[in-house]
Amino acid sequence: MNLQTFLLMRHEIILMIIILVMLAAEIFSDDKKNTYNLSIISIILFAIHTIIGYLPGEQGTLFGKMYINSELTVQMKNILNIGVLIVLLQASQWLRKPENEGKTTEFSLLIYSTLLGMYFMISSGNFLMLFIGLETATIPVATLAAYDKYRNQSSEAGIKLLLSSALSSGILLFGLSMIYAVAGTFYFEQISSNLATMSHTPALLALGMIFFIAGMAFKISLVPFHLWTADVYEGAPVPVTSYLSVVSKGASVFIFTIVLYTVFKSMLVLWTDAVIGIAVATMIIGNLFALRQKNMKRFLAFSSIAQAGFILLGTVAGSQFGMSTVLYFVLIYIFSNLAAFGVVSIISYSTGKESMNDYKGLYNTNPKLSLIMMLALFSLAGIPPVAGFFGKFFLFMASAEQGYYYFVLIAVLNTIISLYYYLLPVKAMFIDTNETPIEPLKSELLPKIALVLCVVGLLVIGFASPVFEYLKEISFGI
Amino acid sequence: MDFLSLFVIIPTITVFAIAVSKNYQQTRLIAAVGMGIQLILSIVLLFSYMALRKAGNTEEMLYAHSYMWFPALNIKYSIGVDGIAVAMIVLTSVIVFAGVFASWISVEKWQKEFFIFLILLATGVFGFFISLDMFTMFLFYELAVLPMYILIGIWGSGRKEYGAMKLTLMLMGGSALLLFGIIGIYYNSFDTFGNHTFDIIEISHNNLPLNVQLFFYPFIFVGFGVLGALFPLHTWSPDGHASAPTAVSMLHAGVLMKLGGYGILRVAMFLLPEAAQTTAWIFIILATIGVVYGAFGVIWQKDLKYINAYSSVSHVGLITFGLLMMNTTAMDGAVIQMISHGLMTALFFALIGMIYGRTHTRDITQMGGLMKVIPFLAVCYVIGGLASLGLPGFSGFVAEMTIFFGAFQHADAFRTVATILVASSIVVAAVYILRVIGILLFGPIKNAHFEELKDATWYERVSTVTLILAITIIGVAPFWLSDMIQVSLSPIVARLTSVF
Structure with missing residues (x-):
């Protein structure tokens, strides 16, 4: 390991160092006050790490092209970093609850471990690396979902997540073995060059690809592999849910798009049909189920399923523009969804209320929270002036x-259905009256910073065209 | 900094100023000042535009500026106005100004938020009219539609939640079709450098292939048509308008519905002329049904707001009808009708709000003899009614006559029959308007409590007089307006007629 290697792997190595430092500090700290300070230190360290990620660095490959570092992967990791940073800020208040005493540091440790897995997954140039990264990213999440160990629902969420991930990993592995059987290698580059020489696509390979898509669809929670999502999202603690719905999903979408664009580029015709089918089903089912949800966490869970369907509009395009819209939309989606989850988590933390009916009359008592929630929902629905409008518009353009x-027409019509249910919480907060509204809440500094970050992101990213221009520049197409 | 962007910047600044205002007095003062500046600015625009034209400037769009926004996609913030846009901008600022005064005291709660959303809506409308790039046009369009949900939902009356949701979903449904249509046009368009573009003027320099036009035209026409209350997609309008608060009804029926007609003119017909000609017959049938249906729909209504909402469906249908006749005279009439109906309906909704604020009912069968107790408002109502049924001397007459003159220039039987049917709605209009005036304003006072009603206050007078003044100016001296519009229509009509 020389300096150049270090620079190429700076994301992974710095995060690893943070994990080790936190682990050591956790062992040597004993009383309660120290653990709280530790969690603050951990957030500060991670914020520094996020900033370092934006410094310019070299590109290259390592370990015989098993590990790829390009401007694209760096930016993908940076996007995930922003999401994780906001999640950590939001979680800080919740972590100080008495029932979380003695396991505060574990929360950030587990989050960092999954993030490390995602880094490796995104940077992989080989299916083995991808699989190791994926597993590293998944298993700690199951632990996180079961973090509230005194709540049955939370344990249930953990088990459900673990079992369904195990199943999906199995499917994925099975698909990979088929791909290996045909291509004779696990390296992305070699597989695609081997495929290019073949006169026709072997059936086994197509099957392998289908299994790969199915396995990834589990992780991104696409229909018909979405059934675990709502239960897990509802059962897991709010910060974990927001992490799952944003960071975890974003990372899987990224690698899914990269693999389709590199390994399977010669099979474009085959996978576009499959992905379009999945996307249409995802949008429609996600939307229809979201219509009737009364619990805010389940509501956001189904909305996030539908959003994943929209992201595929960009993936399907198979062009540089398509990939850039995926990146751009995920970035915007992080801010929108985390703003919504941030409000839900503040309310859930202080009052324990999670039902949409409890949100009635919220504007009377908590105008700021309501406004942030409204902006977030408008962004998810794709309404100007918030960033979601630009994200959705470009996704449609990429596919068209x-x-x-x-396909675009179906998606566009789906936005109307989604608008209906995104307006329901707005109606509850602003229009409906309530005799026992949620009393005015005071939140701490860190969750406030998180919300402010989200709002700034929502308002700026859309109008600031350089963000999109840059993402377009670093993306690649088939 | 260019001149036209001020029309977006001033309302935006007003919104922020309202957001930091301390009490209701300040809030409404800021709103009034902001919109007053906007009104003055739009009149300056009107005169300087006419001066430029008189000086021999023959460019299609004046004050045009274009700034690259997303270079990778060739999306620009490009603005410019022609006579039609100038007229619409003046109309909007008159109505917003009157709307602010109409809601001087009538907003009961959260006044600050009310004015923020109201002016945000106006920002969207102004932005829509100055845009020449379909991307920004669409952005402003959606910005104008969504605040409606909150405005109706919070400050509305009656079945407000139902009305608000119905209106929002139907209009956003229209905008979804529109989105699809403009993306379709984008990928079939080329500017001078061979790139795809959203710029309307650039696109109009080349003709799009016929199959592309035919495929996307219905989406764009229907998308805008929903907002223009095209039959059978008009159902949001009565429910939405009936439950909206006064200023919102004024702005919505007065201006927002005109976004539909303007969009049909500027995007659908200008960019897709061949498809417009080919499919015109379908939409002529729909527009004719809309006009007649709307007029007959009024007769059964007892609620003042429903009466005006249905007559709006009929009058706005007339705009679509005029545009579909596709010759200079009829389209000229249609644009004048946009302005004329905008002013009249805003006046009506303002008056209805004022009457309702006094009588606490909108049911005409419970009212009567209002002329004796609130003569000022009653006279204003009569003026509005007479203008609406097309009495010479008011704007309605000019608009409707021009539309029918233009429509009769077509010799074919189909268009002639349609025109006769549409023209007959004028008679129905006279029936329902005079009936309402008779029941509402004359006759005995049915409720003793009405004897003590007070007549209009100063801010209500500002609101109504502004509107009546505008109606009369257009009615007495229509030629400057008509000329201004005709010059700007000529490129559109040229494209439409060059097809055959």
Whole structure:
């Protein structure tokens, strides 16, 4: 390991160092006050790490092209970092609850471990690396979902997540073995160059690809592999849910898009049909189920399923523009969803209320929270002036560029359904009256910073065109 | 900094100023000052525009500026106005100004938020009219539609939640079709450098292929048509308008519905002329049904707001009808009708709000003899009614006559029959308007409590007189307006007629 290697792997190595430092500090600290300070230190360290991620660095490959570092992967990691930072800020208040005493540091340790897995997954140039990264990213999340060990629902969420991930990993591995059987290698580059020489696509390979798509669809919670999502999201503690719905999903979408664009680029015709089918099903089912949800966490869970369907509009395009819209939308989605979850977590933390009916009359008592929630929901629905409008618009454009007009039309019509249910919480907060509204809440500094970050992101990212221009520049197409 | 962007910047500044205002007095003062500046600015725009034209400036768009926004996608913030846009901008600022005064005291709670959302809505409308790039146009369009939900939902009356949701979903449904349509146009368009573009003027320099036009035209026409209360997609309008608060009804029926007609003119017909000609017959049938249906729909209504909402469906249908006749005279009439109906309906909704604020009922069968107790408002109502049924001397007459003159220039039987049917709605209009005036304003006072009603206050007078003044100016001296519009219509009509 020389300095150059270090620079290439700076994300992974710095995060690893943070994990080790926190682990050591956790062992040597004993009383309660120290643990709280530790969690603050951990957030500060991570914020520094996030900033370092933006410093310019070199590109290259390591370990015989098993590990790829390009401007694209760096930015993907940076996008995830922003999400994790906001989640950590939001969680800080909740972590100080008495029932979380003695395991505060574990929370950030587990989050960092999954993030490390995602880093490796995104940077992988080989299916083995991808699988190791994926597993590293998944198993700690199951632990996180079961973090509230005194709540049955939380344990249930953990087990459900673990079992369904195990199943999906199995499917993924099975698909990989088929790909290996045909291509004779696990390296992305070699597989695609081997495929290019073949006159026709072997059936086994197509099957392998289908299994790969299915395995990834579990992680991104696409229909029909979405059934675990709502239960897990509802059962897990709010910060973990927001982490799952944003960071975890974003990372999986990234690698899914990269693999489709590199390994399977010669099979474009095959996978576009499959992905379009999945996307349409995801949008429609996600939307229809979201219509009737009364629990805010379940509501956001189903909305996040539908959003994943929209992200696929960009993936399907198979162009540089398509990939850039995926990145751009995930970035915006992080801010929108985390703003919504931030409000839900503040309310859930102080009052324990999670039902949409409890939100009635919220504007009377908590105008700021209501406004942030409204902005977040508008962004999810894709309404100007918030960033979600730009994200959705570009996704539609990316797909239409390739001529998938009917697909775009279905997606566009789905936005109307989604608008209906995104307006329901707005109606509850602003229009409905309530005799026992949630009393005015005071939140701590760190969750406030998180919300402010989200709002700034929502208002700025759309109008600031350089963000999109930059993401477009670093993306690649088939 | 260019001149036209001020029309977006001033309302935005007003919104922020309202957000930091300390009490209701300050809030409404800021709103009034902001919109007063906007009104003055739009009149300056009107005169300087006419001066430029008189000086021989023949460019299609004046005050045009274009700034690159997303270079990778060739999306620009490009603005510019022609006579039609100038007229619409003046209309908007008159109505917003009157709307602020109409809601001087009538907003009961959260006044600050009310004015913020109201002016945000106006920002969207102004932005829509100055845009020449379909991306920004669409952005402003959605910005104008969504605040409606909150405005109706919170400050509305009656079945407000139902009305608000119905209106929002139907209009956003229209905008979804529109989104699909403009993306379709984008990928079939080329600017001078061979890139795809959203710029309306650039697109209009080339003709799009016929199959592309035919495929996307219905989406754009229907998308805008929903907002223009195109039959059978008009159902949001009566429910939405009936439950909206006064200023919102004024702005919505007065201006926002005109976004539909303007969009049909500027995007659908200008960019897709061949498809417009080919499919015109379908939409002529729909528009004719809308006009007649709306007029007959009024007769059964007892609620003042429903009466005005249905007559709006009929009058706005007339705009679509005029545009679909596709010759200079009829389209000229249609644009004048946009302005004329905008002013009249805003006046009506303002008066209805004022009457309702006094009588606490909008049911005409419970009222009567209002002329004796509130003569000022009653006379204003009569003026509005007469203008609405097309009495010479008011704007309604000019608009409707021009539309029918233009429509009769077509010799074919289909258009002639449609025109006769549409023209017959004028008679129905006279029936329902005079009936309402008779029941509402004359006759015995049915409720003893009405004897003590007070007549209009100063801010109500500001609101109504502004509108009546505008109606009369157009009615007495329509030619400057008509000329201004005709010059700007010529490129559109040229594209439409060059097809055959």
